[in-house]
Amino acid sequence: MLKINNIEKSFRNGDEVVKALNGVSLEVKENEFVAFMGSSGSGKSTLMNILGCLDTPTHGEYYLNGENVALMSDEDLSKVRNEHIGFIFQTFHLLPKLDAVGNVKLPTRYSNISDEEATEKAKALLIKVGLEHRMFHKPFEMSGGQRQRVAIARALINEPTVILADEPTGNLDSKTSEEIMSLLTALHKQGQTIVMVTHEDDIAAYAQRVVRMKDGRVLSIESNDGEVSNV
Template sequence: MIRVENISRTYGSGESEVNALKNVTLTIKENEFVAIMGTSGSGKSTLMNVLGCLDTPSSGEYFLSGESIKSIDDVTLSKIRNNKIGFIFQTFHLLPRLTALHNVILPLRYSDVEQAEAESRGAVMLEKVGLSSRSHHKPFEMSGGQRQRVAIARALVNNPKVIFADEPTGNLDSKTSFEIMNLLCELHKQGQTIVMVTHEEDIAAYAQRVIRMKDGEVIGDTACTE
């Protein structure tokens, strides 16, 4: 599913140069649930941005579903993000004026999907995350956990190859975090590939595998025990 070979990412130059990633090599298989951990400045967010095609490496190779991402133009990268990748963010990134349903179907606006079909698919995704009854509610009318479920439904609506979750429980209380992680685990059991950034050990423990980073390098890659 994902293969990176000796990727590095450098920002700035001269005295202000920052080596955010240093020769990272790893593989993530289809239907894996992987957590990427590290302190602030470890490179975990930069790695997720590169894997999610939000950023490009300064050097090295990145293959997504067997396709090299190197030298791909911005328009093609945008299509890859829309068709193959789903994103879940810590701060939800929902549009406040739109209902849950219309937030979910936003990615379909950039695809050749008729409105009726988009709304039908959106309704199915909201049902999948247990929010059918909230489809016409706006974000301010929902709890944090419900908003994150809407964000998960939005990430799923294009049937992505992989979901990237950036601190998906960072703004949630313990009980709601437990519910969201159980939902992600259920999606994984249904065949979804998930790559999650977190700084919390108890959240990382839900994954099959934990990749640990420090100073832009992978320092550990271990399977989680049941």
Template structure:
């Protein structure tokens, strides 16, 4: 599913150059649930951004489903993000003026799916995360946990090949955090590939494989 070879990412030049990733190589198989851990500045968010096609490496290669991302131009990267990748963010990134159903259907606007079919699919995804009865509520009318469930439904709506979760419980209390993680575990059991960035040990424990990073380098990989 994911193959990274000698991945490097630097910012700046000369004395101000920062090495965010330093020759990172790893493979993630289809159906895995992987947590990427590390302190601030470890490179985990940079790695996530490259894997999610939100950034490009300075050198090295990244293959997603055997397709090299290195030479892909911006327009094609957008298409890859929309068709192959689902995102879950710490701050939800829901549009406040839209209902839950409309937020979930948003990625489908960039496909040729008919509007009614898109609406029906969004409702099905809300049902999958247990929020069908909140479909017409707006984000400010929902709790943090409910908003994250909406975000998870949106990540699923295009049936992506892989879901990237960036600190998915960072804005939630402990009880709600574990409810969200139970939902992610359920998705993994259904066959979804999940890659999650977190700095919390108890959250990482839900994953089947943990990759630890420090100073832009993988220092431990429980899958090896």
């Protein structure tokens, strides 16, 4: 489903060229749950941005559903982001003036479904994530965990190929983090492919595989059944 070959990403910092990613290759298969771990500067967030088609590599190839992303136009990339990728962010990224239904509906503005259909779909997803009593509440009227559930429902509304979760529990307490991870685990069991960035070992433990990164490289890929492969 997601395949990257020898991905490099460089940034210029004055006269210095900094390599954020240095020859990263890996594959995420359909219905996998994979976590990326590493300290600040390891390259995990840069890699997530490339996988989400929010950034492009300096060198290397990225295939999404068999298509070479590097060959896509800006319009094609926008379509891929909207139709194939669901984003969950640490800071939720909800619009404060919209209620839960309105926030969940946002990605459908660029699709072909009617507003009425989008509303019904948003309500069904909010029920799915346990927010049937918060559908018409605005973000400031909800807890952090409830806001993240709205964000998860929003990520699901266009039935994405993959969900990319960037530190999805980073702003939550431990109890709420467990609830959100249980929800993501349930979605994975229902067939959803999930790629997650986290710096917490207990959160990464929910994934099937953990990709550990350092200095723009993959150090190891660990299966949560105990198998470790060095790269």
